[in-house]
Amino acid sequence: MSAGVTLENLVLGYQQPILGPVSLHLKAGIHVLLGRNGAGKTTLMRTIAGILPPLSGKVQLGQPGRIGYLGHRAALSEGLTVEQNLKFWQHISRLYAQPQPLETLTEQFDLQHLLPKRVRQLSRGQRQRADLARLSLVRPDVLLLDEPLTGLDPVQARYIRQKMQEWSAECPLIYSTHSLPEALEMTSSFLLVQGRGVRLLDISELAEPEIELLLWLEAS
Ligand SMILES: Nc1ncnc2c1ncn2[C@@H]1O[C@H](COP(=O)(O)OP(=O)(O)OP(=O)(O)O)[C@@H](O)[C@H]1O
Secondary structure, X not given: OOOOEEEEEEEEEOOOEEEEEEEEEEOOEEEEEEOOOOOOHHHHHHHHOOOOOOOEEEEEEOOOOOEEEEOOOOOOOOOOEHHHHHHHHHHHHOOOOOOOOHHHHHHHOOOOOOOOOEHHHOOHHHHHHHHHHHHOOOOOOEEEEXXXXXXXXXXXXXXXXXXXXXXXXXXXXXXXXXXXXXXXXXXXXXXXXXXXXXXXEEHHHOOOHHHHHHHHHHHO
């Protein structure tokens, strides 16, 4: 299995292009996606996830090409309970892996009291935890997390940061955030979305990385 994502002359958007052409390769590890509101971060993730077809160019994934996507809306059925949702995803993931037992997921993601609740009854942070538990069953070749730490309490946020480090040991993990301090704590690999371009840069290679980034964010 080859770990990595390659974007080849990718142009993406809706009726009109928003970003591109973008060509880059992402290896295993955490890559943080930064850009102003409306820059195109969600659109880029949805395109890599295959939810939105590219306008031109292509996305190449490692094999077997499974994608784990955490979007703004949970990939959980609103009318089912958390337990029913997780059992459904366990059933799916059993097709290619031995899924973690429900008890393990419940403990790891602090879901004990939430199992009998319907997803529509959950708070944003609770929903996020249930969706992250669902994601941990998928064993993807690429992980795309749209603001995964937003809405989580500090204990859960610390746990999810640890999980993200674990998950990214074997596959690229792209995640978006608006918090520069949080990003700097997680990785040195930055994907900067500005204008029509996406720049991949390793900030440890810059002389004054924080200043440069802050200037970029200010100027964009
Ligand atoms: N379904 C859609 N149809 C047409 N245009 C859209 C659609 N969704 C988003 N856009 C436009 O695409 C552009 C990029 O939006 P996107 O949601 O990707 O930005 P973002 O960087 O994720 O923003 P934020 O930081 O606010 O979440 C915006 O100008 C937005 O108005």
